[in-house]
Amino acid sequence: MRLVLSFEDEFSFYAGQFVNLKRPDGLTRSYSIANTPAQSNTLEFHIKRLPNGRFSSWVHxxxxxxxxxxxxxxxxxxxxxxxxxxxPLLLVGTGSGLAPLIGIVNDALNKGHSGPIRLYHGSRDPEGLYLVDEMQALAENFENFDYTPCLSGEHDCEEFTKGRAHDVALSSAETLSGWRVYLCGHPEMVNQTKMMAYLKGASLSDIYADAFYTAAGK
Ligand SMILES: Cc1cc2nc3c(=O)[nH]c(=O)nc-3n(C[C@H](O)[C@H](O)[C@H](O)COP(=O)(O)OP(=O)(O)OC[C@H]3O[C@@H](n4cnc5c(N)ncnc54)[C@H](O)[C@@H]3O)c2cc1C
Incomplete structure (x- = not known):
């Protein structure tokens, strides 16, 4: 679900950051911001519904x-x-991990980033890939931006690259020395890829990550 909140008072943020949203009964969850500050007075979120997820089901x-x-x-x-x-920027996201990466890509392009920007979005099933047309259109408009949607499940979908997004992403570059890396979404993917990106030459200070941990029991 795409949730857009508008706010009256000035709200300052960087594209890619997250906020805690609090329901009237106090239940609080973190969600990443999908838009850029240039789109004034709104915050956009992509909220995946988890089965029996208290906050996400309530939003849906x-x-x-x-x-x-x-x-x-x-x-x-x-x-x-x-x-x-x-x-060069390498961005890898799974599921709603695309949200902060879209913000980061748009912010970088708006600010005139000239190095290559490669975005890999992964899901097990085709339904988990979203905003595909929008991302493809962006890639057509900006020569330095590449977008690769990946499917890790068993599907005959020629439209998408087969494999796990982080595997596809890491095998696309010979070395990540000098690259800046952004990883968002499934905690296991984020933690594994952080290590793999480092072993492939990325400096730890150039790896930025948000693992979407769930808060069971809170
Ligand atoms: C920094 C950060 C940023 C985040 N950004 C986003 C975002 O942009 N979009 C977004 O959708 N979420 C995001 N999350 C996750 C979000 O905060 C919530 O944890 C999530 O929405 C679940 O909350 P809930 O109340 O619906 O589920 P809860 O009631 O808290 O239940 C979670 C339960 O679901 C189980 N579970 C976890 N994953 C799955 C799964 N794939 N299938 C089935 N069960 C599962 C867990 O074990 C747990 O028991 C982010 C988390 C962090 C820490």
């Missing part, structure tokens, strides 16, 4: 247009850093 089934939510300040270091405009 009950949250209505016009209701108010409490929003924390923007958090996290997984965002685009202006400068080093020619540095």
């Amino acid at each position: 089934e009950e949250l209505a247009v016009g209701e108010k939510l409490s929003v924390s300040e923007a958090k996290g270091a997984c965002h685009y850093l202006p400068g080093k405009y020619d540095q």
Whole structure:
């Protein structure tokens, strides 16, 4: 679900950061921001519904247009850093991990990033890949931006690259020395890829990651 909140007071954030959304009964969950500050007075989120997930099911089934939510300040270091405009960027996301990466890609392109920007989005099933047309259109408009949607499950879908997004991404570059790497989504993918990117030459200070941990029991 694409959730867009508008706010009245000034809200400052970097594309790619996350906030904590709080329901009226106090239940709080973290969600990544999918838009850029240039799209003023709104915050966009991509919320995946988990079976019996308390917050995500509530957003999908009950949250209505016009209701108010409490929003924390923007958090996290997984965002685009202006400068080093020619540095190659590798972005890997699974599921709704695409949300912060879309913000980062748009921010980088808007700020004139000239180095290659490669985005890999992975899912097991075709239904988990979303905004495919929009991302393909963006890739057609910007020569330095490549977008590769990947399917890890057993599907005969010629449209998408077969394999796990992080495997496809890492095998596409001979070395990641000098690259900046962004990883978002499934915690196992994020933690594994962090290590693999480092072993492939990326400096630890150039690896930015948000693992979408769930808060069982809270
Ligand atoms: C920094 C950060 C950023 C995040 N950004 C996003 C985002 O942009 N979009 C987004 O959708 N989520 C995001 N999350 C996850 C989000 O915060 C919630 O944890 C998620 O929405 C589940 O909350 P819930 O209340 O619906 O589920 P809960 O009621 O908390 O239940 C979670 C339960 O679901 C189980 N579970 C976990 N994954 C699955 C699965 N794939 N299938 C079935 N069961 C599962 C867990 O074991 C747990 O028992 C982010 C998390 C973090 C830490």
